[in-house]
Amino acid sequence: MSLVFAGVCSHAPGITGRAELADPAVRDPFYAAYREMGEALRATSPDAVVIVAAEHFANFFMDKMPSFAIGMADHYEGPIEDPEWLRIERRRVPGDAALSKRMITEVMETVDVAYCEEWKFDHGIMVPLHFLTPELDVPVIPVNVNCQGPPLAPLHRAWALGEALRRGADELPERIALVGTGGISHWPATPDSGKINEEWDREFLARWCRNDRAALLDYDDATTYAVAGQGGFEIRTFLVVSAAAAGAPGTLRFYAPIPIFAVGCTVADYDLTSRAA
Amino acid sequence: MQKALYELNRDDSRQAAFRADPSAAVERYDLSAEEAAAIVHADIGLLYHLGVNGQILMHFAAFNGIAWQDYLQLMRDGVATHGPVREGIYALSGYEGTAEHSARLGQREGVQG
Numbered sequence: 547m548s549l550v551f552a553g554v555c556s557h558a559p560g561i562t563g564r565a566e567l568a569d570p571a572v573r574d575p576f577y578a579a580y581r582e583m584g585e586a587l588r589a590t591s592p593d594a595v596v597i598v599a600a601e602h603f604a605n606f607f608m609d610k611m612p613s614f615a616i617g618m619a620d621h622y623e624g625p626i627e628d629p630e631w632l633r634i635e636r637r638r639v640p641g642d643a644a645l646s647k648r649m650i651t652e653v654m655e656t657v658d659v660a661y662c663e664e665w666k667f668d669h670g671i672m673v674p675l676h677f678l679t680p681e682l683d684v685p686v687i688p689v690n691v692n693c694q695g696p697p698l699a700p701l702h703r704a705w706a707l708g709e710a711l712r713r714g715a716d717e718l719p720e721r722i723a724l725v726g727t728g729g730i731s732h733w734p735a736t737p738d739s740g741k742i743n744e745e746w747d748r749e750f751l752a753r754w755c756r757n758d759r760a761a762l763l764d765y766d767d768a769t770t771y772a773v774a775g776q777g778g779f780e781i782r783t784f785l786v787v788s789a790a791a792a793g794a795p796g797t798l799r800f801y802a803p804i805p806i807f808a809v810g811c812t813v814a815d816y817d818l819t820s821r822a823a
Numbered sequence: 824m825q826k827a828l829y830e831l832n833r834d835d836s837r838q839a840a841f842r843a844d845p846s847a848a849v850e851r852y853d854l855s856a857e858e859a860a861a862i863v864h865a866d867i868g869l870l871y872h873l874g875v876n877g878q879i880l881m882h883f884a885a886f887n888g889i890a891w892q893d894y895l896q897l898m899r900d901g902v903a904t905h906g907p908v909r910e911g912i913y914a915l916s917g918y919e920g921t922a923e924h925s926a927r928l929g930q931r932e933g934v935q936g
Binding site: 560564602603604605607608609626627628631666694695696734735736737738739740741743772773776 | 825826829832871876878879880881885886895898899902912913920921924925930
């Protein structure tokens with residue numbers, strides 16, 4: 547069939563875990579935009595949602611770290627964290643091993659990925675699901691991009707992964723929704739947690755909404771680390787979605803720095819009905 | 824050291840074993856005495872200084888019942904006490920402290936989150 551939805555969102559654990567510490571005046575509009583993204587996604591009647599995440603040492607570690615990995619199971623479980631800490635109940639999340647296998651087979655025509663028949667979701671996927679498909683009624687195909695333990699795949703390889711996922715979606719008979727989730731500038735879980743470079747974020751998001759390939763690939767990790775923190779490496783997940791959207795224009799639905807959530811909270815999507823898509 | 828914490832973070836049975844006897848639980852890993860003691864005593868500041876990634880460390884802190892703001896402060900105290908992060912991703916540029924870091928980047932004083 548085709549790609550029926552493409553969007554991005556934040557996933558920081560504080561979004562649910564430290565909810566009461568945020569200013570409701572900015573928190574509640576963020577939550578509302580996040581839930582509206584979920585409504586828009588579900589309105590496309592997807593057969594599966596592919597979530598491109600940047601997991602945080604829940605499944606992948608430096609003993610054997612894949613640049614890219616895709617889940618291939620009929621069910622997953624999450625969150626791996628203490629449910630009381632994240633304030634998201636631990637549940638079984640539906641997958642679709644057969645559909646994953648067909649998607650992986652297509653992706654591997656151009657991009658090598660690790661496949662995973664076991665995967666425990668961390669906050670990087672559970673927080674988005676909490677807002678987007680709270681009933682967990684849409685099968686998930688998790689995709690991971692290593693954004694935590696360098697060396698990391700270059701940005702142009704993340705772009706290639708996005709193109710491969712798009713080709714896979716176009717080849718499959720199912721309706722595929724795509725969600726990228728990561729932070730932009732942030733220094734999560736460090737002494738600088740809460741620092742957010744809003745100017746850098748807004749410039750990145752402008753490039754993302756233009757779906758400007760050259761501008762989006764014109765970042766280097768050394769500079770990103772210096773001005774946007776190690777969390778900035780997670781822009782890879784946003785780039786995957788840009789590539790998959792194939793030139794479609796994007797709309798920023800919400801952006802605001804929320805320091806207690808340790809990230810500039812973001813909700814955005816691409817207009818796949820655009821002729822450019 | 825990071826592997827010990829990574830495995831602890833994702834496995835209920837290892838967490839139970841650690842609670843029962845933390846010293847025994849880390850014996851299987853190739854750790855220096857300093858590293859083993861930092862884990863056994865949940866010395867968050869020292870673990871951060873030694874290079875444990877925050878995405879691993881924050882869960883170990885939560886496992887030990889350390890509140891979020893206290894976790895952040897323990898890392899700051901660790902750097903103040905032991906010096907910049909020794910190795911790992913946070914050692915790339917050295918850590919100079921929240922205020923200095925903000926000033927260098929021309930940003931607001933690091934908002935506490």
